Amino acid sequence: MKVGIYPGSFDPITKGHLDIIERAAKLVPKLVVAVLVNPNKKQGLLSDKERVDLIELATQSIPNIEVVYFSGLLVDLARLYEDAVVIRGIRSGKDLEMELDMAQINWQLGKELETIFLMTAPQYSYVSSSVVRELMAFGGDIKAYVPESVYDRLEKNHIRGESSGRC
Numbered sequence: 160m161k162v163g164i165y166p167g168s169f170d171p172i173t174k175g176h177l178d179i180i181e182r183a184a185k186l187v188p189k190l191v192v193a194v195l196v197n198p199n200k201k202q203g204l205l206s207d208k209e210r211v212d213l214i215e216l217a218t219q220s221i222p223n224i225e226v227v228y229f230s231g232l233l234v235d236l237a238r239l240y241e242d243a244v245v246i247r248g249i250r251s252g253k254d255l256e257m258e259l260d261m262a263q264i265n266w267q268l269g270k271e272l273e274t275i276f277l278m279t280a281p282q283y284s285y286v287s288s289s290v291v292r293e294l295m296a297f298g299g300d301i302k303a304y305v306p307e308s309v310y311d312r313l314e315k316n317h318i319r320g321e322s323s324g325r326c
Protein backbone atom coordinates (compact mmCIF):
# COMPACT_ATOMS: atom_id res chain seq x y z
CA MET A 160 0.00 0.00 0.00
CA LYS A 161 1.45 3.35 -1.01
CA VAL A 162 1.69 6.34 1.30
CA GLY A 163 1.57 9.60 -0.65
CA ILE A 164 3.80 12.41 0.56
CA TYR A 165 2.81 15.89 -0.60
CA PRO A 166 5.69 18.17 0.41
CA GLY A 167 5.87 21.94 0.21
CA SER A 168 6.57 25.21 1.97
CA PHE A 169 2.85 26.00 2.40
CA ASP A 170 3.51 29.61 3.45
CA PRO A 171 0.49 29.74 3.48
CA ILE A 172 -1.55 26.85 2.03
CA THR A 173 -3.54 28.05 -1.01
CA LYS A 174 -6.67 26.84 -2.77
CA GLY A 175 -4.36 25.33 -5.40
CA HIS A 176 -2.61 23.25 -2.71
CA LEU A 177 -5.94 22.20 -1.23
CA ASP A 178 -7.19 21.06 -4.64
CA ILE A 179 -4.10 18.86 -5.07
CA ILE A 180 -4.50 17.50 -1.52
CA GLU A 181 -8.16 16.60 -2.11
CA ARG A 182 -7.39 14.85 -5.39
CA ALA A 183 -4.27 13.08 -4.09
CA ALA A 184 -6.13 11.82 -1.01
CA LYS A 185 -8.44 9.93 -3.38
CA LEU A 186 -5.49 8.23 -5.08
CA VAL A 187 -3.64 6.84 -2.05
CA PRO A 188 -4.83 5.16 1.16
CA LYS A 189 -2.88 7.67 3.26
CA LEU A 190 -1.62 11.13 2.36
CA VAL A 191 1.11 12.83 4.40
CA VAL A 192 1.15 16.59 3.84
CA ALA A 193 4.67 17.62 4.80
CA VAL A 194 5.84 21.13 5.60
CA LEU A 195 9.47 21.23 4.53
CA VAL A 196 12.04 23.97 4.22
CA ASN A 197 12.86 25.27 0.76
CA PRO A 198 16.48 26.49 1.04
CA ASN A 199 15.98 28.78 -1.98
CA LYS A 200 13.33 30.81 -0.19
CA LYS A 201 14.19 33.50 2.32
CA GLN A 202 12.68 33.55 5.80
CA GLY A 203 8.95 33.08 5.34
CA LEU A 204 5.82 34.72 6.63
CA LEU A 205 4.46 31.99 8.90
CA SER A 206 6.20 29.83 11.48
CA ASP A 207 6.40 26.07 10.88
CA LYS A 208 3.71 25.50 13.48
CA GLU A 209 1.38 28.07 11.90
CA ARG A 210 1.80 26.41 8.49
CA VAL A 211 0.94 23.01 9.94
CA ASP A 212 -2.02 24.45 11.90
CA LEU A 213 -3.46 26.11 8.79
CA ILE A 214 -3.13 22.93 6.71
CA GLU A 215 -4.87 20.95 9.48
CA LEU A 216 -7.63 23.56 9.59
CA ALA A 217 -8.17 23.44 5.83
CA THR A 218 -8.12 19.64 5.57
CA GLN A 219 -10.30 18.77 8.59
CA SER A 220 -12.89 17.01 6.46
CA ILE A 221 -10.39 14.70 4.71
CA PRO A 222 -10.01 11.52 6.80
CA ASN A 223 -6.86 9.90 5.39
CA ILE A 224 -4.49 12.82 5.99
CA GLU A 225 -1.59 13.39 8.33
CA VAL A 226 0.13 16.77 8.48
CA VAL A 227 3.78 16.82 9.57
CA TYR A 228 6.70 19.20 9.79
CA PHE A 229 10.06 17.78 8.74
CA SER A 230 13.48 19.42 8.80
CA GLY A 231 15.76 17.66 6.35
CA LEU A 232 15.76 15.98 2.99
CA LEU A 233 12.50 14.77 1.49
CA VAL A 234 14.09 11.36 0.86
CA ASP A 235 14.80 11.01 4.59
CA LEU A 236 11.16 11.73 5.38
CA ALA A 237 10.10 9.20 2.76
CA ARG A 238 12.31 6.57 4.44
CA LEU A 239 10.17 6.83 7.56
CA TYR A 240 7.28 5.29 5.62
CA GLU A 241 7.28 1.77 4.30
CA ASP A 242 6.13 2.39 0.77
CA ALA A 243 6.10 6.08 -0.13
CA VAL A 244 5.50 8.01 -3.31
CA VAL A 245 5.97 11.78 -3.63
CA ILE A 246 3.14 13.87 -5.08
CA ARG A 247 3.67 17.34 -6.56
CA GLY A 248 1.40 19.74 -8.44
CA ILE A 249 2.46 21.22 -11.76
CA ARG A 250 1.06 24.62 -12.79
CA SER A 251 3.16 25.35 -15.85
CA GLY A 252 6.17 24.47 -17.96
CA LYS A 253 8.28 26.56 -15.60
CA ASP A 254 7.21 24.38 -12.69
CA LEU A 255 7.89 21.24 -14.70
CA GLU A 256 11.48 22.25 -15.35
CA MET A 257 12.22 22.65 -11.64
CA GLU A 258 10.13 19.70 -10.57
CA LEU A 259 11.91 17.36 -12.98
CA ASP A 260 15.26 18.21 -11.40
CA MET A 261 13.88 17.63 -7.93
CA ALA A 262 12.15 14.38 -8.87
CA GLN A 263 15.30 13.05 -10.50
CA ILE A 264 17.48 13.90 -7.50
CA ASN A 265 14.95 12.31 -5.18
CA TRP A 266 14.76 9.24 -7.41
CA GLN A 267 18.52 8.82 -7.19
CA LEU A 268 18.99 9.70 -3.51
CA GLY A 269 15.85 7.89 -2.46
CA LYS A 270 16.64 4.59 -4.13
CA GLU A 271 14.05 4.96 -6.87
CA LEU A 272 11.61 7.02 -4.82
CA GLU A 273 8.93 7.87 -7.39
CA THR A 274 7.26 11.25 -7.91
CA ILE A 275 3.75 11.56 -9.31
CA PHE A 276 2.79 14.88 -10.88
CA LEU A 277 -0.79 16.09 -10.75
CA MET A 278 -1.74 18.94 -13.03
CA THR A 279 -3.02 21.98 -11.20
CA ALA A 280 -6.67 22.74 -11.92
CA PRO A 281 -6.72 25.54 -14.54
CA GLN A 282 -8.47 28.00 -12.22
CA TYR A 283 -5.51 27.80 -9.83
CA SER A 284 -2.69 27.86 -12.39
CA TYR A 285 -1.55 31.34 -11.37
CA VAL A 286 -2.15 30.96 -7.63
CA SER A 287 0.92 30.66 -5.41
CA SER A 288 1.85 31.26 -1.79
CA SER A 289 4.19 34.04 -2.92
CA VAL A 290 1.35 35.88 -4.70
CA VAL A 291 -0.73 35.53 -1.53
CA ARG A 292 2.12 36.86 0.64
CA GLU A 293 2.63 39.81 -1.71
CA LEU A 294 -1.07 40.69 -1.59
CA MET A 295 -1.07 40.42 2.19
CA ALA A 296 1.92 42.72 2.46
CA PHE A 297 0.07 45.46 0.61
CA GLY A 298 -3.37 44.88 2.14
CA GLY A 299 -4.77 43.18 -0.99
CA ASP A 300 -7.72 40.79 -0.82
CA ILE A 301 -6.59 37.16 -0.64
CA LYS A 302 -10.05 35.65 -0.20
CA ALA A 303 -10.14 34.09 -3.68
CA TYR A 304 -6.78 32.35 -3.24
CA VAL A 305 -6.80 30.65 0.17
CA PRO A 306 -9.27 28.21 1.75
CA GLU A 307 -12.03 30.02 3.66
CA SER A 308 -10.94 28.75 7.09
CA VAL A 309 -7.37 29.91 6.37
CA TYR A 310 -8.62 33.33 5.27
CA ASP A 311 -10.62 33.70 8.49
CA ARG A 312 -7.63 32.69 10.66
CA LEU A 313 -5.19 35.00 8.88
CA GLU A 314 -7.64 37.91 9.07
CA LYS A 315 -8.36 37.24 12.75
CA ASN A 316 -4.68 37.19 13.59
CA HIS A 317 -3.97 40.32 11.49
CA ILE A 318 -1.04 38.61 9.79
CA ARG A 319 0.37 40.93 7.17
CA GLY A 320 3.99 40.18 6.36
CA GLU A 321 6.22 42.17 4.07
CA SER A 322 6.74 42.37 0.34
CA SER A 323 9.40 40.16 -1.22
CA GLY A 324 9.47 42.43 -4.25
CA ARG A 325 8.48 39.59 -6.51
CA CYS A 326 5.65 37.10 -6.75
Ligand code: PNS
Binds near residue numbers: 167169195200233261
Ligand atom coordinates in the same frame (compact mmCIF):
# COMPACT_ATOMS: atom_id res chain seq x y z
O1 PNS B 1 6.35 24.65 -1.93
P1 PNS B 1 7.75 24.57 -2.48
O2 PNS B 1 8.58 25.72 -1.93
O3 PNS B 1 7.78 24.48 -3.97
O4 PNS B 1 8.38 23.20 -1.90
C1 PNS B 1 9.70 22.81 -2.19
C2 PNS B 1 10.14 21.68 -1.23
C3 PNS B 1 10.02 22.15 0.23
C4 PNS B 1 9.26 20.47 -1.44
C5 PNS B 1 11.62 21.30 -1.57
O5 PNS B 1 12.43 22.43 -1.48
C6 PNS B 1 12.15 20.20 -0.67
O6 PNS B 1 11.87 19.04 -0.86
N1 PNS B 1 12.95 20.61 0.36
C7 PNS B 1 13.56 19.67 1.31
C8 PNS B 1 15.04 19.43 0.97
C9 PNS B 1 15.14 18.44 -0.17
O7 PNS B 1 14.91 17.27 0.01
N2 PNS B 1 15.44 18.94 -1.38
C10 PNS B 1 15.45 18.06 -2.56
C11 PNS B 1 16.84 17.78 -3.00
S1 PNS B 1 17.47 19.17 -3.86
